[in-house]
Amino acid sequence: MAKTPPQIPQRLREMMLELGPKWGTSIRAFTKLQSEAFSEILADAPKEGVETREIAYGGHPRQVLDVFAPRGAAAAPVVLFVHGGAFVEGNKDRTAEIYANVGWYFARQGVVAINMEYRLAPEFKYPAGVEDVAAAVAWTRANIARFGGDPQRIFLFGHSAGAAHVGCYAYDSRFHPGGHAGAAGLIVVSGRVRIDNLPQNPNAKNVEAYFGTDTALMEQGSVITHVRADSMPTMIGIAEFENPQLDIYCLELAHRLAQARGRAPRVLWLAGHNHNSSIAHMNTAEELLGSAILEFMRSGR
Numbered sequence: 001m002a003k004t005p006p007q008i009p010q011r012l013r014e015m016m017l018e019l020g021p022k023w024g025t026s027i028r029a030f031t032k033l034q035s036e037a038f039s040e041i042l043a044d045a046p047k048e049g050v051e052t053r054e055i056a057y058g059g060h061p062r063q064v065l066d067v068f069a070p071r072g073a074a075a076a077p078v079v080l081f082v083h084g085g086a087f088v089e090g091n092k093d094r095t096a097e098i099y100a101n102v103g104w105y106f107a108r109q110g111v112v113a114i115n116m117e118y119r120l121a122p123e124f125k126y127p128a129g130v131e132d133v134a135a136a137v138a139w140t141r142a143n144i145a146r147f148g149g150d151p152q153r154i155f156l157f158g159h160s161a162g163a164a165h166v167g168c169y170a171y172d173s174r175f176h177p178g179g180h181a182g183a184a185g186l187i188v189v190s191g192r193v194r195i196d197n198l199p200q201n202p203n204a205k206n207v208e209a210y211f212g213t214d215t216a217l218m219e220q221g222s223v224i225t226h227v228r229a230d231s232m233p234t235m236i237g238i239a240e241f242e243n244p245q246l247d248i249y250c251l252e253l254a255h256r257l258a259q260a261r262g263r264a265p266r267v268l269w270l271a272g273h274n275h276n277s278s279i280a281h282m283n284t285a286e287e288l289l290g291s292a293i294l295e296f297m298r299s300g301r
Contacts, residue, residue: 003046005285020241031276038280042097045283050107057139065116068103073148079106080114084160086203087210092117105283112149121210129165134175155185159279163191167223189237190278193223194249227256235266235296241274
């Protein structure tokens with residue numbers, strides 16, 4: 001009998017509500033607590049009917065990705081997920097369950113999912129992360145059909161610093177081979193879509209490790225800078241308890257898109273969630289975010 005997605009237990013919801021108002025005071029410690037707690041739950045999440053494979057999309061050891069393909073998929077939509085890590089850390093497997101939970105969830109819904117890794121600061125500076133997204137998209141367009149995916153229906157999905165990388169790729173035409181991003185839409189969740197090293201940013205030094213201290217370069221590397229009338233369809237998810245300023249910046253992105261495109265983008269507020277749980281809860285029984293993303297992909301707006 002197929003497993004059913006696990007419920008988020010009350011004890012974990014209580015932890016989320018306890019940590020939420022003070023999330024910005026100890027992000028690293030709280031992220032560790034949340035990741036461990038969700039990993040315990042996700043270990044029992046359904047994973048049947050999905051084939052996985054790790055593949056290199058470039059020559060560097062971090063230029064690798066995992067493919068999660070529904071068994072028997074044919075011309076299925078594709079999600080390319082880019083994890084966070086404040087530009088200096090993180091990988092496609094924060095734990096044995098996170099961020100693979102994103103791939104398992106989408107593959108269970110009939111979507112071919114990719115979970116990519118990328119080069120990090122301080123060794124690699126801006127725009128290395130954007131260039132890695134471009135390389136992963138190129139690999140996906142060339143290869144995903146043999147895993148049952150449709151190269152004409154690739155959706156880009158970024159979390160935290162991953163949203164900075166994937167969003168800049170999506171909107172900044174300088175990184176588009178042949179002048180086109182090769183993607184059908186963009187999903188930003190808890191995204192660092194404006195780059196700054198302000199005192200209220202607890203990750204300011206990590207930002208500087210990737211961008212340096214040139215504010216003009218930070219502006220160039222900000223997703224919101226590149227919004228245009230023809231920017232691809234975008235969905236934005238915001239946790240109730242975010243890293244400082246990220247909720248404000250995501251709303252700024254929504255406002256700029258609305259002004260440029262003449263209509264508001266799809267925006268989802270994740271009540272009770274924090275910067276970590278906004279992704280860590282995927283493949284549990286709570287499907288508000290997952291179902292909203294699937295509807296965005298179906299509708300194309």
